[in-house]
Structures are given as C-alpha cells and as structure tokens.
Amino acid sequence: MQSFADAFGEAFRLIASFDADLRAIVFLSLQVSLSAVIVAAIIGLPLGAFLAVSRFPGRTAIVVAITALMGLPPVVVGLIVYLLLSNSGALGPLQLLYTPTAMIIAQSLLITPIIAALARQTIEDLNDEYHQQMTLFGLTSGQRLVTLLWEGRFSLMTALLAGFGRAIAEVGAVIIVGGNINHVTRVMTTTIALETAKGNLALALGLGIILVSIAIAVNSLVFALRGTAERAAYA
Amino acid sequence: MLDRTNTKALSATPVSGHNLKIERSGRLLLGVEQIVFGGDAVTAILGPNGAGKSMLIKTLAGLQKPDRGDVSWNGSTPSRDGYRKVGMLLQHPVLFRRSAIANVIYALKQAGQGTRDAQALAHEALDQAGLSAIADTSARLLSGGEKQRLAMARALALKPEILFLDEPTASLDPASTLRIEEMIGAAAKVGTIIVLVTHDMAQARRLSERVLLMHRGRIIEAGRTADFFDRPNTPEARAFAAGEILL
Numbered sequence: 001m002q003s004f005a006d007a008f009g010e011a012f013r014l015i016a017s018f019d020a021d022l023r024a025i026v027f028l029s030l031q032v033s034l035s036a037v038i039v040a041a042i043i044g045l046p047l048g049a050f051l052a053v054s055r056f057p058g059r060t061a062i063v064v065a066i067t068a069l070m071g072l073p074p075v076v077v078g079l080i081v082y083l084l085l086s087n088s089g090a091l092g093p094l095q096l097l098y099t100p101t102a103m104i105i106a107q108s109l110l111i112t113p114i115i116a117a118l119a120r121q122t123i124e125d126l127n128d129e130y131h132q133q134m135t136l137f138g139l140t141s142g143q144r145l146v147t148l149l150w151e152g153r154f155s156l157m158t159a160l161l162a163g164f165g166r167a168i169a170e171v172g173a174v175i176i177v178g179g180n181i182n183h184v185t186r187v188m189t190t191t192i193a194l195e196t197a198k199g200n201l202a203l204a205l206g207l208g209i210i211l212v213s214i215a216i217a218v219n220s221l222v223f224a225l226r227g228t229a230e231r232a233a234y235a
Numbered sequence: 236m237l238d239r240t241n242t243k244a245l246s247a248t249p250v251s252g253h254n255l256k257i258e259r260s261g262r263l264l265l266g267v268e269q270i271v272f273g274g275d276a277v278t279a280i281l282g283p284n285g286a287g288k289s290m291l292i293k294t295l296a297g298l299q300k301p302d303r304g305d306v307s308w309n310g311s312t313p314s315r316d317g318y319r320k321v322g323m324l325l326q327h328p329v330l331f332r333r334s335a336i337a338n339v340i341y342a343l344k345q346a347g348q349g350t351r352d353a354q355a356l357a358h359e360a361l362d363q364a365g366l367s368a369i370a371d372t373s374a375r376l377l378s379g380g381e382k383q384r385l386a387m388a389r390a391l392a393l394k395p396e397i398l399f400l401d402e403p404t405a406s407l408d409p410a411s412t413l414r415i416e417e418m419i420g421a422a423a424k425v426g427t428i429i430v431l432v433t434h435d436m437a438q439a440r441r442l443s444e445r446v447l448l449m450h451r452g453r454i455i456e457a458g459r460t461a462d463f464f465d466r467p468n469t470p471e472a473r474a475f476a477a478g479e480i481l482l
Contacts, residue, residue, distance in 0.1 A: 132298055133329035136322070137345045151332050 010202030011209060022203075026210055029187040032100055032174070033167040036107035037115075040163050044112045045156060048119025049145045053127050063120065069113035074106075078176030081106040085177065098179040103187070106173040111163035118159035119152075126152050154229045161222050165215060247308040247320035248396045248428060249273025250295050255304035257290060263452040265290045265301065270447075270454065272397060272430055276423040279439035279460070280432045282449035283481045288432040289326065291449065292399040295430075296323040322395030326402050328386030330374035335381075336361060338374050339389045346393050356392055364388035364418060380411030387418050397428040404438065416442060436478070440464060448472050450481060 014022060051063055083089050085097040085105075096102045126148050134144050149156065171189035178185030180194060188207045195204040250272045257265040265287045272278060272295070280288045293299040295306055297313035306313055308321060331338050339357035340350075348356065361367050364384045369377060374385060383403060390398060400419070404412040419442060423429050433439055439446055439460065446463040448456040448471065456463065456472040467473045475481050 130329050132293075132325055135298055136296070136325075137342060139345065143345075147331075 004201075007201040007205050011206035014203060014206040015210060022206070022210075024183065025186055025188055025191055025207065026214075028100065028185070029168060029189070029211075030214070032103045032187060033107060033164060035104045036111060036167045037160055037164045039104065039108040040112040040115050041160055043108075044115030044159075044163070045119050045149055046145060047112075048116040048121075048159075049123045049149050051116070051120045052123035053131075053141070053144055053148065063117075066113045066120070067117045070117050072110060072113065074110055074170040074172030075176065077106050077110045078173035081109065081173070081177045097177060098181060098185060100178070100185060102177040103174045103185060106177045107167040107170070110170060110173055111166050114166055115159050115163045118162060119149075119156055122152050122155045122159065123148050126155075154226050157222050157225065161219065164218060168211065168214065246396060249309060250321060250397055250428075251307050252291070252295055252301075253305050253307070255291070255294055255301045255306070257287075257294070257299070257302050257452075265294065266452045267291060267304075267454055270295070272428055275428070275443075275445045276426075277419070277429040277431060277443045278445040278447065279443035280430065280447045280449060281434075281436065281439055281475065285451075286449040287452040288449050289401050290452075292323065292401060292430055292432060296321055296399050298323070320396045321399075322390045322393055322397070323399040324386055324390050324401060324403055326405070328383065330377075330382060330385060332375060333373070334371050335366060335374050335377065335385050336370040338385060339392050342389050343392055360388045360392035361385075363391075363421070365414065380407050380414070383407060383411065384414055384418070387415060391418065391422055391427075395427060397430065398422065400429065400431045402432055402434065404433070404435065412438075436464075436476075448475060 047066075051059060051066070081102060082097065084091045085094070085102055086092055087097075096105070127144075130148065130151065131144075134147060139147060169189065171193055174180075174185070174187055175190045175193065178187070178190065180186055180190040186194075188211050192204045192207050192211075195201070195207075252267055252270045255265055255267045255270075256263075267287075270291070280291065282288050290299060294301050297306065297308075308314075313321070331341060333341065336354075336357050339360050340353045343353035343356050344350065358367070358370070361370050364387065366381065366384055366388060369381060374382070377385060387403065403419075404415050407415065416438070419429055419431065423442075429442075431439075431442065443460045446456075446458060446460050447454050448463070448469075450471055456467065456469050458468075463472065464476050467476045471481060
C-alpha cells in the first residue's frame with residue numbers, strides 16, 4: 001500500500017495530465033447525473049407545484065410519502081431498477097441493464113422525491129403570497145402552476161442543485177444497474193469504490209478530488225446566479 | 236382592445252350582496268343584509284379595525300366565500316371570466332418578480348390581450364400613473380409609493396367597471412397619497428365605480444359621495460358623505476365623525 005503522501009502526489013499528477021480514461025469517467029458521471037436532474041425536474045417540479053396548490057383527500061399522505069422518500073437508500077433504488085430491467089423483469093425486453101440509460105433511470109428515481117418535496121415547500125410559501133392576486137387575474141389551475149414555477153425559479157434552482165448533489169455523489173444505485181463496466185458504465189463514484197478496494201489509492205483520490213471540485217463549482221455557479229438575480233431583485 | 240367588457244350582456248355591475256354572513260368560532264365577522272354598488276362613483280367604507288370592511292369587499296369581489304348569502308354581479312354569480320371587470324387592489328398588492336412594465340403586460344395578456352396591444356396599453360397605463368421612468372425597473376425594487384401606484388396602474392389597465400380598493404394609501408406619505416387619490420379621481424371620472432376602504436376620514440370627505448360605516452361586521456350607517464359628517468344618525472356614527480375612537 002502506498003503512503004498517503006505518494007497517493008496525493010500521484011492523484012494531482014493524474015488530474016494535471018487529465019488522461020483519456022479519466023476524462024471518459026468524469027464525462028460519463030456528469031452526463032448521467034445531469035440527465036437524471038433534467039428528468040427529475042420535468043417530473044418533480046410540476047408534481048411539487050401541484051401538491052403545493054391543490055387540496056384533495058390523500059394529499060397529506062402523498063406529501064408525507066414523498067418527503068420520506070427523500071432519504072431513499074440508493075442501493076434499494078438500484079435493486080428495484082435492476083429487478084425491472086433484468087431479463088425476467090417488466091422492462092427486460094428493452095435490454096437496458098448495464099447501460100448509462102439504466103443509470104439515468106435509477107438516479108432519476110432517487111432524486112425526483114428530493115426535487116418534488118423541496119419544490120412543494122417553495123411553491124406553497126409562494127402560493128400563500130400570490131393566490132388572491134392570481135384569483136383576481138382569473139388564472140386557471142394550470143396557469144397558476146406555470147406562474148408559480150416561474151416566480152420561484154431562483155429558489156427552485158436550489159432544489160435542482162440538491163438533486164444534482166445527491167445524484168453525482170451516490171454509488172449504490174449506479175453500481176447495481178450499471179455494473180461498473182470499464183469504458184461503458186464506469187463513473188467517478190464506482191471507480192473510487194473499485195480502485196480503493198484494489199488498493200490503487202492514487203486514482204481513487206484523484207477522482208475524489210475532482211468530484212468534490214465539481215460539487216463546489218456547481219454550487220458556486222448557482223450562488224452566483226442567485227446573487228445576480230437578487231441584485232436585480234427578481235428573486 | 237377591451238371592447239367586450241363594455242358590452243351590456245357581459246356587464247358585471249351592479250355588484251350586490253344579499254344576507255351575507257361570515258362567522259368564525261362564534262364571532263360575527265360579517266353580517267350584511269343588503270348592499271348594492273352601482274350608482275355612485277365613489278363610496279368610502281369606514282370603520283375601526285376588525286369591523287369587516289376588508290371582508291365585505293373581498294366577499295363582493297369573489298375572493299371570499301360567505302358562509303351564507305349571495306353575491307351577484309349584474310344578476311349572475313361571480314365567475315372567473317368576470318374578474319377583469321370586477322377589479323380589486325389588495326391591501327398588500329402582489330407584484331411579480333419581473334419589471335414594472337412586465338407586471339402590467341402580464342395582467343393584460345391574462346385578460347386576453349395580444350402581445351402588441353398589451354405592450355401598448357401597459358405603456359399607456361404607466362404613463363398615466365407617472366411611472367414611465369421606472370418601467371424597466373424590477374417591481375420588487377420600487378419604493379412603497381411606487382409599488383402601490385404600479386399595482387393601481389395594473390388594476391386600472393384592465394379597465395374594470397368596478398374597483399375595490401383596500402386601504403390603498405394606508406402606509407404612504409402625503410405625496411404618494413395624493414398621486415393615488417388623483418388616480419382614483421381620474422378613474423371615477425371615466426365611469427369606474429370605486430369602493431374605497433379607508434381609515435382616513437379626510438380622504439373619505441375628499442373623494443367619496445357616499446359613506447358606509449361598519450362596526451362589528453355590520454353596516455351601521457350609510458348615507459351621503461356630507462350628511463354623514465354633518466348629521467350622523469347613530470351614536471356610533473356621531474362618535475366616529477367627531478373623531479372619537481370606536482371600540
């Protein structure tokens with residue numbers, strides 16, 4: 001086993017050289033997790049907004065369930081998607097197991113509850129402020145949803161960010177449905193797990209550093225956007 | 236343009252309430268047997284806090300459902316389609332997170348205007364409100380007085396037949412108050428029926444032809460403004476007109 005100092009040194013050399021293998025792994029990680037955020041946003045934002053403005057029997061139960069699902073263990077999501085996509089599963093004929101698409105499906109399932117639950121809270125607060133004015137404008141339920149989502153756009157970015165953070169950092173779901181196949185489904189987290197087990201700490205550390213840097217960069221970007229928006233007082 | 240709002244078939248006035256009642260945990264918040272707004276240009280509703288003034292106009296504007304009784308807009312039940320003709324300026328108007336002009340354009344488009352017409356009408360509305368200079372400023376950055384004038388301009392841009400105003404000058408300085416009062420006067424002059432909730436007796440004298448005094452959910456006195464201040468009928472109205480505090 002290498003010493004930690006050697007491992008760090010090797011890690012920085014790897015990052016500096018940014019070789020093709022490393023690039024492919026980082027690129028696939030971003031591709032999978034960003035796609036998952038887009039899918040989860042398309043489902044989660046309207047769902048959260050709908051739950052925020054509507055009142056029907058069973059609504060509270062759904063809100064509680066979605067909030068509880070925020071803490072869904074990734075391995076359980078991975079297992080469920082695995083069962084669905086395996087040859088004997090309901091979606092077996094699609095032959096998606098061990099593909100990046102399967103990883104996107106798993107991560108989308110994982111973070112949709114996070115985005116929906118955070119969006120519901122944001123939109124519900126906004127609706128308290130807006131609902132009488134929207135009634136005066138004669139908005140339909142659909143128009144209310146669109147208006148509230150647009151008015152809350154800067155706060156909702158935080159929800160998307162939380163979803164992205166969860167997706168890019170998780171290992172349990174993608175390793176089950178992706179299989180950690182070199183050059184096909186190997187992402188940063190699964191590589192870190194594998195290389196650590198193999199004792200190749202340099203690559204694992206290098207990827208770890210890149211992973212944390214990406215998280216910081218994405219957070220900074222969103223904060224910068226929010227800051228600009230707040231200075232213009234649109235937020 | 237908003238021609239259809241002027242056609243007789245779709246008219247929303249007179250706005251009336253019949254046997255309106257709202258109670259919360261045994262306390263009467265609103266108990267009004269009969270109220271009609273149609274003839275007078277400006278009616279002021281006076282009364283202490285909790286008298287039911289806001290609740291009455293919210294009920295008539297269709298924002299609040301009464302426990303009992305009926306609201307009628309020209310003989311029909313309030314419908315969403317008519318909200319443009321029955322306007323209301325909320326006590327705390329909500330301005331959207333957009334520029335001042337975009338706030339007015341949004342409301343006009345919502346009322347069925349095309350983009351081009353909406354833009355032209357919105358500029359006209361800001362012009363009349365003296366807000367052209369801040370058209371592109373975010374609505375959230377405006378001062379309290381400018382916000383209120385923008386909300387008023389937005390409400391008037393929809394060309395309502397009747398406009399309910401919930402304490403429109405409550406927290407404004409005299410200059411801003413004057414601008415709002417000028418807008419109210421101009422709207423009344425072109426035939427908009429104005430119903431104004433206010434705590435400011437001098438304002439009621441300046442602007443209104445008719446005064447309603449509310450106390451504990453009920454209308455306890457109604458009359459011409461001059462009569463109300465000079466010859467009040469009830470002891471409560473006498474006390475109120477004399478500037479005493481009504482409990």
